[in-house]
Amino acid sequence: MGIFRISPPFLAGANRVTLQMLQVLLAMIPAVFAMVYFFGPAVLINITLALAVALASEAVMLKIRKRPVKPFITDGSAAVTAILLAVAIPPLAPWWLTTIGVMFAIVFAKHLYGGLGYNPFNPAMVGYVLLLVSFPLEMTTWLPVISLSENPVDFMSAFQLIFHGETSSGLAMDTVSGATPLDAMKTQIGQQILPEYIVNQNLFGIFGGLGWEWINVWFAVGGLYLIYRRVINWHVPLAMLATIFVFSSITAIFAPETTGSPLFHLVSGGTMIGAFFIATDPVSGSTTVKGRIVFGAGVGALTYIIRIWGGYPDGVAFAVLLMNMAVPLIDYYTQPKVYGAVK
């Protein structure tokens, strides 16, 4: 017989932070494989590096803050942060970039605010935005999809590029990199090229960016699994996706020359990972049901606005951080009506 709780309720609920985080990690696997399929093994190197840095920073911070290391390091939250950030960083980004981003996320965005449960901002997005504004060049040079690449990067060369900046055969970063479809869309619309022509280029696939469309689909599949397992709830993703859809439909109807189709926006860039894995972060999101809908809609609207009018190709990270700031206000105004409250 173990030691049991001495205060009610005495029944054990199945819910556990660790289990939830494990489910989140599990749900990301298909999309990560899709990324490996489209961009090569560099993605895995990046993730491994991020995981190592995250867990080490977490352990050090827990020690410094004199918190028990084991229950917190095994809660899985640092791992989730690491992977979310790793897949947002270009696969061949130099090792120090990933390291800085992850360390900043864990040390500053998480632990200096009090650790798990206390961070007002999504740590992965704080790390990402820091990198984006400090190293815009490194952060926007993506790999082209393998099938389009003249120099597909194998595991060894990926390793050398990440840690040395060039391969032993002298191949450097700029020779293998390319723009993402969202980038391309934005730049070329800037050059007055009509979206319908842009999507005919080989950078684009059936309904979105080549490769990206499937990565987004797999993130969505993982997300639906999480909803099914009740790890996340449907309010945030639905509100965010619906808002993006509505906004892009409006533009598609009234100003079709200014941007891609609604479908293109739904399966591009960070839309799906944002909707199902980032904006659903409970700690930095709203806790009430109505609040979650407001939060999700806000993230969707800001994402779209930044994509179209902002200076960056994708806006998920900024949108999430901006909405994080609004959470206390949202929570306050969306309290549910208690039982028996006068109508």
Added chain:
Amino acid sequence: MSKPLGSFPGGLKLNGHKKRSTQSPIRKTPLAKTLILPLQQHIGAAAVPIVEVGDKVLKGQRIARAEGHVSVCLHAPSSGTIKAIDEQAIPHPSGLNAPCITIETDGEDQWLERQPVKNFRDMSAHEIRQIIRDAGIVGLGGAGFPSFIKLNPGVHHDVETLLLNGAECEPYITCDDMLLRERAEGILDGVEIMQHALRARNVILAIEDNKPEGVSAMELALAARPQLQNTSIMVIPTRYPTGGEKQLIQVVTGKQVPSNGLPIDIGIVSHNMGTAYAVGRAINHGEPLISRIVTVTGTDVTHAGNFETLFGTPISELLAFAETKRQPDEPFILGGPMMGFNLSGDNLPVTKTANCILVGVDDAAPASEPLPCIRCGDCATACPASLLPQQLYWHSRAKDFDQTRDYNLFDCIECGCCDYVCPSKIPLVSYFRFAKTEIMNQEREHQKSDLARERFETRLARLEREKQEKEERQRQRKAALAASKAKKEKQEQAAAEADTTATENKEN
């Protein structure tokens, strides 16, 4: 049969584990040598002993009278001798002792002459309530509120619906279930009386759908009783905490009891099935409340079941009768696994509110260090009162009690749903109980200081009044003097000056 009209938010689907204790019929617990009867087994003022040590008492004899308005009487559960009237350990989470009457039973179990009511329909509601109060009947669902009060709707209210709560939503507990199966007749006796006393327009017997045997027993009994009018059985979905009074009302009627209000405000009065049975016994058989059915169950109980047990029986004897693997002084749970509390101590007696004794829970929650709140909101989704438990937790922890009130702490029914679902395993209910106790203590302090201030202010006011009265008297005296002076002045002006000086010297 009628259909539920509503449902409540949140709640849980829990594994009931009820079969374990419904396999054998209700058994009688053997008479114990000593019976320990706490004077307060109900909400309200403790009863006051009317016997003395050494007195011989008969079964059913009143041994303590109700004190004040919210209180009920207490009776000897069996015949014997009063052995002590002193402080004893009572089954309360505080672990404190409280005044009890201890009876040494003589084994005769000899009744005091019972005086059944021939026809309760000839009696007024007031007379019925008096008998119920004198019979010591309290809500047997667990809260222990004196039942006669809930049979008095007051002059301003009509009772639309008398609701009989047979939800029994907590896992493991089956005492109402067994009562329905075996004594549906007796329950309806009480229901008839209650309907008469309340002049309730209709009666709904609400039973969760996990008790089909109970439902059919009740259907049979109801069919055989055409005089019970406008009475129907409502089978409601099994969900925790449907048995909460407010939740049940919402399920049955689709209406909500106003916050800070009572069910009677929306024309509803609810009683537990076991209470109805006790009312029937008291009126029709002249038997006061001296025993109840207690579920004894759990993984460590060999002969789990329901036991008709005299109040005052030491829980250890009841457990011995049911046979458990429990070692002496090992803790057990009194009540259900969601809202009960942990007790240890072998001499604790069975009281009026003891519905279940649980030894060994199947999916027992391990003691664990809680992680921080990750604001997942699962607790809010589970809360049947639509509260925000994470906010309540946050403010309770910070002892920010004004904020906990703003977040409606006092609407929390302590059902434990939030606690159960919390992924960080935070003991939320304990925090809420703590905050409630603190606030109530503060309030008591407040009242005390208010009283002191009031006294002080009354005193000041009195002093002020006295001063004013004195001044008034002086003024009058002066005026009188002045008047007489003026008279005198007219008569003898020469003496005027001396007179005035004298008056002034008198002043004090």
